[in-house]
Amino acid sequence: xxxxxxxxxxxxxxxxxxxxxxxxxxxxxxxxxxxxxxxxxxxxxxxxxxxxxxxxxxxxxxxxxxxxxxxxxxxxxxxxxxxxxxxxxxxxxxxxxxxxxxxxxxxxxxxxxxxxxxxxxxxxxxxxxxxxxxxxxxxxxxxxxxxxxxxxxxxxxxxxxxxxxxxxxxxxxxxxxxxxxxxxxxxxxxxxxxxxxxxxxxxxxxxxxxxxxxxxxxxxxxxxxxxxxxxxxxxxxxxxxxxxxxxxxxxxxxxxxxxxxxxxxxxxxxxxxxxxxxxxxxxxxxxxxxxxxxxxxxxxxxxxxxxxxxxxxxxxxxxxxxxxxxxxxxxxxxxxxxxxxxxxxxxxxxxxxxxxxxxxxxxxxxxxxxxxxxxxxxxxxxxxxxxxxxxxxxxxxxxxxxxxxxxxxxxxxxxxxxxxxxxxxxxxxxxxxxxxxxxxxxxxxxxxxxxxxxxxxxxxxxxxxxxxxxxxxxxxxxxxxxxxxxxxxx
Amino acid sequence: xxxxxxxxxxxxxxxxxxxxxxxxxxxxxxxxxxxxxxxxxxxxxxxxxxxxxxxxxxxxxxxxxxxxxxxxxxxxxxxxxxxxxxxxxxxxxxxxxxxxxxxxxxxxxxxxxxxxxxxxxxxxxxxxxxxxxxxxxxxxxxxxxxxxxxxxxxxxxxxxxxxxxxxxxxxxxxxxxxxxxxxxxxxxxxxxxxxxxxxxxxxxxxxxxxxxx
Numbered sequence: 238x239x240x241x242x243x244x245x246x247x248x249x250x251x252x253x254x255x256x257x258x259x260x261x262x263x264x265x266x267x268x269x270x271x272x273x274x275x276x277x278x279x280x281x282x283x284x285x286x287x288x289x290x291x292x293x294x295x296x297x298x299x300x301x302x303x304x305x306x307x308x309x310x311x312x313x314x315x316x317x318x319x320x321x322x323x324x325x326x327x328x329x330x331x332x333x334x335x336x337x338x339x340x341x342x343x344x345x346x347x348x349x350x351x352x353x354x355x356x357x358x359x360x361x362x363x364x365x366x367x368x369x370x371x372x373x374x375x376x377x378x379x380x381x382x383x384x385x386x387x388x389x390x391x392x393x394x395x396x397x398x399x400x401x402x403x404x405x406x407x408x409x410x411x412x413x414x415x416x417x418x419x420x421x422x423x424x425x426x427x428x429x430x431x432x433x434x435x436x437x438x439x440x441x442x443x444x445x446x447x448x449x450x451x452x453x454x455x456x457x458x459x460x461x462x463x464x465x466x467x468x469x470x471x472x473x474x475x476x477x478x479x480x481x482x483x484x485x486x487x488x489x490x491x492x493x494x495x496x497x498x499x500x501x502x503x504x505x506x507x508x509x510x511x512x513x514x515x516x517x518x519x520x521x522x523x524x525x526x527x528x529x530x531x532x533x534x535x536x537x538x539x540x541x542x543x544x545x546x547x548x549x550x551x552x553x554x555x556x557x558x559x560x561x562x563x564x565x566x567x568x569x570x571x572x573x574x575x576x577x578x579x580x581x582x583x584x585x586x587x588x589x590x591x592x593x594x595x596x597x598x599x600x601x602x603x604x605x606x607x608x609x610x611x612x613x614x615x616x617x618x619x620x621x622x623x624x625x626x627x628x629x630x631x632x633x634x635x636x637x638x639x640x641x642x643x644x645x646x647x648x649x650x651x652x653x654x655x656x657x658x659x660x661x662x663x664x665x666x667x668x669x670x671x672x673x674x675x676x677x678x679x680x681x682x683x684x685x686x687x688x689x690x691x692x693x694x695x696x697x698x699x700x701x702x703x704x705x706x707x708x709x710x711x712x713x714x715x716x717x718x719x720x721x722x723x724x725x726x727x
Numbered sequence: 728x729x730x731x732x733x734x735x736x737x738x739x740x741x742x743x744x745x746x747x748x749x750x751x752x753x754x755x756x757x758x759x760x761x762x763x764x765x766x767x768x769x770x771x772x773x774x775x776x777x778x779x780x781x782x783x784x785x786x787x788x789x790x791x792x793x794x795x796x797x798x799x800x801x802x803x804x805x806x807x808x809x810x811x812x813x814x815x816x817x818x819x820x821x822x823x824x825x826x827x828x829x830x831x832x833x834x835x836x837x838x839x840x841x842x843x844x845x846x847x848x849x850x851x852x853x854x855x856x857x858x859x860x861x862x863x864x865x866x867x868x869x870x871x872x873x874x875x876x877x878x879x880x881x882x883x884x885x886x887x888x889x890x891x892x893x894x895x896x897x898x899x900x901x902x903x904x905x906x907x908x909x910x911x912x913x914x915x916x917x918x919x920x921x922x923x924x925x926x927x928x929x930x931x932x933x934x935x936x937x938x939x940x
Contacts, residue, residue, distance in 0.1 A: 640833065644741075644790045652787060661782065669910065669923035 243620040244330055247581035249540045255547045258485065262492035263303055265448070270295035271497040272449040275456055278501055285504045296497070303496055306503035312549045314467060314510035316374060316404035317435035319425050319699045324404050325373045327512065327551040330583030332618055333373040334576075334611040335406045336366065336604060337558050337592030338441065340379040344593065344600035346684050349563075351598055353382035356724040359393065361691065362591075363400035365601055368690040371611035372590055372604075374439075376406040379599045385718040388711075391417045392723075394438070395711040398425060399704060399726075402697050406469070406588060408441035412456045415440070417714045419464055424706040425699070433465040439512060439553075439586070443471040444494040446479040450501070458498060462506035469512035469553040469586065470498040475527055476537070478520035484537055491515055491541050499550075512586055513545030514553030516596075529595060530560045530571030538575075539582040546583070554579060557589030557610070558596055564603055564680050568593060572603075573610050580614035587611075602683035605690070609659040616657035624651050662686050730756065731767045734799065738771035739778075741791030743798035750799040760806045768799045769815065769843045776842070779926060786925075793841020800843065814845040816936030819862045820871035821849035823882035828875035831905060831925075835871065838925035844932060855886040862899055869932055871922075874905040884916040891917075900935040904928060 250258075273279060273296050283289040285305075288297040313328030325333045343354040359381050366375040377393035384392045390410045397405045398421060409415040418438075426432040442457045444450050450458075461468045472494035474480030480490040495513060502509045519533035520526075528534060538554040545552040557576035561568035572589070579587045590607035591599045625647060626632070632647055642648050662682050664671055671677075677685070697704075708723075715723050730753050737745040746768075753763045775792040778784045807814065820836050822829045829851040836848045847865055849857060862870050870890075874880045883903050890896040896917070903913050904922040913921035919935065922928035 641830075643787050643834075644794060649787050649791075652785070658785075667923050669921070670927070673923075673927075 243622055244583075244618055245581055245620050246330070246583060247539065247578060248543060249536055250543045252547065254485070255544050258488050258492055258544060259496075259547070261489045262496060263298075263300060265489065265493045266298040266303065266497055267300065268297070269448065270297040271444075271493065272296075273455055273497075273501075274450065274452045278450075278455050278459060278505075281459075281504055282500070287500075298497065298500060302500055302504070306496070306500040307548055307550075309503040309507035310499060310548075310550050311508060311510045313551055314436065316439065316467070317437060318402045318404055319398060319437065319697065320402055321426075321431075321435050325586070327585040330618070331585055332580050332583060332587060332615065333585060334371060334557075334587050334590055334607075334614075335374040336372065336376045336378045336590045337555060337588050337596045337599070338376040338378055338406060338408065340592060340597055340599040342594070342598040343379055344563075344598055344602070346600070346602050346680075346687065349680075351562075351594075354379045354599070355383045356381050356396070357727060359396050360400055360726060361687075362599070362601060362604070363397055364691055364694045365604060365687060366403060367401040367695070367697075368693060369590075369604065369608045371608050371615060373403065374406055374586075375401050375403045376588065377408065378591060381724075383724045384715065385720055387411065387718045388414070388417075388714055388720075390414045391421065391714060392711065394418050394421055395707055398699070398707055400697060402699065404436070405438045406441070406586070407438050408443075409457055410453070412453055412460070415457050415460045417710065419460070419466065420710055421707055422464075422466070424710060425703055429464060436465070436467050436510060439467045439469050441471045441514070442468045442498060443473060443516075444498060446472065446474045446494065447490060448493060448497075450497065455498075455501060458501050459505040462502045462509040465506065465509055467510040467512065468498075468502060469514035470495045471553075471555075472498075472515045472517065473527075474517045475520040476517070476533065477522060480517070484519075484533060484540065487517060487519075487537055488540055488544065491517055491537070492544055495541070495545075511550065512553035513541070513548065513550040514555075514586070515541055516555040517541070526560070527595060528560045529555060529558045529589075529592075530567070530575070532574070535575050535578050538584070539578050542579075542582050542584045551585040552583075553586040553588065554584045555588045555596065556584065557587055557607070558592040560593075560595050562594050562598075564593075564600065564606070564683070568603065569606075572607060573613075576607075576610050576614050577617070580618050583618075601687050602680055605660075605683050605686045606662050606679065609663050612657050612659060624655075660686060731758065731762060734763070734767035735771035735774070738768060738792055738795040738799065739775055741788055741795055743791075743795040746795035747798040747802060750802045754802065754806065760803060760810055761812055763799075764803055764807070764812070764815075764843070768796055768803075772796055772842050776926060776929065789926075790837055790841065793837055796841050796843060815843050816869065816932055817845040817847070817865060817867040818869040818871055818932060819847045819849065819858060819865060819867040820873070821853035821858060822851035822873045822875075823879050823886070824852055824854045825882060826874050826876055826879035827851045828905075829873070831875070832871075832873035834925045835873070835904060835922070835928045838929050839871075839932060842929045842933070844936070855882065855889045858886050859890055859893060859895065863893075863895065867899065868936055869900045869902060871902045871904070871928065871932075872918075873903070874908065877907045880905070880907055880912065883918065887917045902928060902931050902935075
């Protein structure tokens with residue numbers, strides 16, 4: 238019996254409920270239709286047999302079209318780092334973590350206040366990400382405020398590629414931006430074929446709840462599909478506001494919005510790798526907010542992941558983040574609850590580390606803390622399995638003979654894998670040692686860890702000529718928007 | 728790499744067999760006994776202790792290095808006796824009367840031995856008289872007392888009070904440890920140090936013996 242057979246799993250939906258949710262979602266797609274603000278896609282879908290009302294821009298899908306799209310969707314795919322090494326395996330119940338994305342603020346560790354991030358913050362983040370061993374990919378985690386807003390998406394990817402070798406979870410804010418973001422990837426991979434063979438990024442593409450795709454995000458879908466660039470569908474139904482208040486009702490809507498994206502991608506380029514993702518939330522009727530730390534939000538995430546798995550499509554979710562404004566108990570509780578559920582549910586790409594305040598703010602301190610939460614979860618999903626435990630007599634004879642097992646071969650072989658040993662951010666010393674070390678709080682331990690990791694940063698091994706190409710491409714793009722030069726990099 | 732440096736390295740790697748071989752080789756090559764002890768064995772254990780504090784290595788690695796230390800010390804001890812070289816310090820250790828919990832005390836004893844100290848382990852349920860009689864008879868520098876129960880903690884004070892009666896308080900150092908203990912309690916009863924784990928015990932004993940001077 239191997240460990241993977243014993244993998245602990247959490248489930249919320251029975252198969253007959255999944256089937257009913259999918260059937261209801263398909264019914265909505267076919268009878269109520271999905272609004273798609275993109276002429277080219279309306280034509281594409283009409284050509285593939287969908288009924289299209291160009292006046293209302295509504296597409297009425299049919300069952301056959303949906304079946305074909307599901308059948309064409311890859312059951313798994315991998316991401317590769319800038320050097321072409323395999324880095325992320327999005328298959329089965331594999332769990333990978335990636336930071337949350339596109340925060341407009343950062344929590345400044347030195348002043349403990351919130352401000353808009355700059356290039357310098359972004360570089361610190363990317364360098365730090367290269368050292369986070371439990372977070373498999375990087376993301377375009379925040380929006381630097383010192384560049385023109387029209388390049389704020391591509392500029393993030395550019396910095397990611399220059400400072401960290403890990404693959405990137407990203408997204409484009411405009412149709413035009415995707416073009417330069419594709420060019421940056423081609424500069425790294427060399428050719429379209431190489432990029433297809435070894436995907437470097439995943440692009441988040443968001444439908445607009447309820448039941449709608451904007452021109453930009455739907456165009457992003459087909460532009461990615463044209464280059465076989467993986468996408469993750471990020472439907473964001475808000476229970477009780479922009480979707481039914483019940484979790485099941487929200488799942489029906491999420492399924493319809495996600496499957497409509499799936500049809501667009503697969504009709505445009507069958508076999509385009511995708512993640513069955515999302516960022517739903519259970520709307521908070523007290524504060525008019527979209528809590529990521531709500532248990533209902535997390536249950537919706539885990540449940541749509543089960544629907545994705547039922548359809549044999551790899552999954553993604555924004556989960557394991559917090560609505561707290563600081564690194565407090567709420568932050569830890571919400572992050573760890575989400576990360577635990579996500580890991581047990583087997584969500585393949587878990588977007589969350591580093592984020593606070595409804596994903597509007599990134600904290601590097603939280604990123605290093607979350608790295609330990611991720612490590613803990615990666616251990617958790619490995620489950621329990623016998624490791625030279627049977628027959629048991631010899632080890633107990635050794636224990637009784639030697640009075641302890643601290644230097645037993647068995648101990649030394651397994652102590653590092655049976656438990657996850659976190660770094661100094663997580664304090665497990667006794668109180669006296671903690672006091673002797675200065676009674677350092679979690680926040681200050683995290684700050685120290687950031688500086689320690691940044692000191693150990695190793696520059697990217699990406700070839701210098703490729704780095705030069707990236708700089709040229711980005712400089713030219715910035716020039717289009719009146720920036721004569723890019724911000725200075727340290 | 729010279730033989731002493733290699734001895735230190737092998738000890739750090741936790742290789743008792745190699746440590747014994749190299750110690751014997753150093754003896755055969757007439758290297759000064761104190762040099763083998765100080766620059767080979769003790770220097771190696773100091774590196775191990777520092778790495779352990781920094782979480783670069785873990786307790787099993789420390790104890791394995793300690794085992795290598797014993798292997799070397801077993802060969803050096805007869806020479807040290809012959810040459811009149813004192814051990815770096817002698818510790819009498821035990822769990823106090825009424826208390827049978829000795830896991831923590833055992834760990835401290837292993838780590839102290841590993842650091843090169845001579846340890847006389849009295850086991851558990853040790854009376855105040857036995858602590859002091861043994862310390863006087865063995866001419867120990869340090870008395871280490873352990874307790875897990877709040878009900879047995881006061882025995883530590885009895886040991887110290889008895890030491891005062893016998894007028895040996897101040898001539899020997901008293902260190903205490905155990906889950907219910909604290910720095911404040913140690914001060915209150917007149918102990919010289921509260922040791923919250925094995926490594927802090929090693930550090931305290933080093934402070935109170937020739938290692939620190």
